[in-house]
Amino acid sequence: MDSTLSSTSGTSGTATVTGPQTQRDLHALQLCEEAFHAEFEGNFVQAYHCHAQAVAALHTLVEDSRFLDRERKRVAKKQLKFHQARLNVVRPLKDGITNPSFVMLPSVWTAREEFREMRTGPLGQSLMAITFDDIWLANFQKQKEEEPGLAPEQTMAHLLQTPVPYYSPTLPSKEPATVYHISVSQEKFKVGSFMYYIKVKSDTPERQTLYTLQAHKRTKHSIDKTSLYRATEFTKRCQKVVVTPVKPGFTEIEDSFKGRPMTVYNDMGGRIEEQPDRLEKPGWGPRRFVYGGRNFVWVTEGTNEWVPQTLYEVSEIRPKPRSRTGKKEHTVIGSKICWGDGRFGLRTSSVLCIAAGVDQVFREHILSVQLTRFAIILHGHDK
Numbered sequence: 001m002d003s004t005l006s007s008t009s010g011t012s013g014t015a016t017v018t019g020p021q022t023q024r025d026l027h028a029l030q031l032c033e034e035a036f037h038a039e040f041e042g043n044f045v046q047a048y049h050c051h052a053q054a055v056a057a058l059h060t061l062v063e064d065s066r067f068l069d070r071e072r073k074r075v076a077k078k079q080l081k082f083h084q085a086r087l088n089v090v091r092p093l094k095d096g097i098t099n100p101s102f103v104m105l106p107s108v109w110t111a112r113e114e115f116r117e118m119r120t121g122p123l124g125q126s127l128m129a130i131t132f133d134d135i136w137l138a139n140f141q142k143q144k145e146e147e148p149g150l151a152p153e154q155t156m157a158h159l160l161q162t163p164v165p166y167y168s169p170t171l172p173s174k175e176p177a178t179v180y181h182i183s184v185s186q187e188k189f190k191v192g193s194f195m196y197y198i199k200v201k202s203d204t205p206e207r208q209t210l211y212t213l214q215a216h217k218r219t220k221h222s223i224d225k226t227s228l229y230r231a232t233e234f235t236k237r238c239q240k241v242v243v244t245p246v247k248p249g250f251t252e253i254e255d256s257f258k259g260r261p262m263t264v265y266n267d268m269g270g271r272i273e274e275q276p277d278r279l280e281k282p283g284w285g286p287r288r289f290v291y292g293g294r295n296f297v298w299v300t301e302g303t304n305e306w307v308p309q310t311l312y313e314v315s316e317i318r319p320k321p322r323s324r325t326g327k328k329e330h331t332v333i334g335s336k337i338c339w340g341d342g343r344f345g346l347r348t349s350s351v352l353c354i355a356a357g358v359d360q361v362f363r364e365h366i367l368s369v370q371l372t373r374f375a376i377i378l379h380g381h382d383k
């Protein structure tokens with residue numbers, strides 16, 4: 001996470017290690033990475049040994065009070081517990097015994113493998129890899145500025161049509177949605193500030209942590225950024241959300257329920273801006289963004305802002321007749337892409353669902369903004 005065995009810098013959260021702990025930290029980080037890569041490769045014997053070595057290395061860091069500062073020790077303890085739990089998951093697989101509770105944790109390797117499978121799948125399936133479309137469009141637009149006469153690849157020319165072929169109708173509607181369980185925790189970080197953790201867990205009997213969104217809240221300051229981390233890559237964020245603040249209102253509750261612009265950066269180099277239809281107005285929806293050349297909107301179903309928002313693909317965005325405050329209308333395309341159930345809070349949990357066929361990086365975008373909204377509503381403001 002932002003404060004882990006190493007500090008993070010840059011948009012993508014690339015880890016850099018400094019200080020007298022450099023070699024020891026690098027060794028621990030390498031063992032952690034090798035353990036999860038061995039899982040991805042299906043080499044569970046190697047994965048088990050690497051997890052065990054990571055546990056030993058992290059334990060050494062925790063015990064080394066001469067050089068290890070409090071923050072490094074705190075994060076090392078968290079990661080130590082995670083690898084200890086992972087040993088129990090991998091142990092049966094190492095011995096050739098099926099473990100129904102095993103979940104392949106998301107990583108940069110699973111994201112790349114998913115892209116490869118989608119691109120080489122049946123004709124038309126590549127349309128489902130909308131993050132690939134988003135990356136291609138951004139790169140093509142940059143190249144087009146340098147070479148105005150540049151023609152697109154034939155297989156990608158559809159992305160330059162008006163409108164771009166719709167995305168949501170290509171999703172396999174008969175397949176079950178991906179279900180995530182959301183929980184929230186907090187801990188005192190520094191004097192006058194808290195760190196909030198929103199964990200995303202698997203829909204399995206043994207809930208396994210897949211992601212953690214981290215939000216730092218200082219007293220009398222609103223949350224202005226969050227970071228989403230894959231459980232396998234705890235020093236490199238996969239999504240960073242920068243939040244535009246709102247003007248202070250009469251109460252912190254009123255401020256928490258105001259939607260606001262967000263800019264989201266992913267580890268593939270993408271930059272997505274989400275804009276509400278109206279600024280400084282009560283309510284978090286609608287909020288719109290473009291991804292892979294398609295238009296999407298977050299809406300609050302009903303009037304309850306405590307529940308997750310719903311995501312749709314839309315077309316024909318137009319001003320609402322006779323509206324004086326900037327309200328807009330749209331036509332929904334296909335079925336909902338993300339939805340949820342349950343009130344979220346420190347002592348409650350909620351469920352998020354994402355339609356089948358959505359690629360991992362787009363899922364991570366969806367999670368990062370949903371959870372950032374959660375963090376702001378729960379803890380974003382004080383007086």
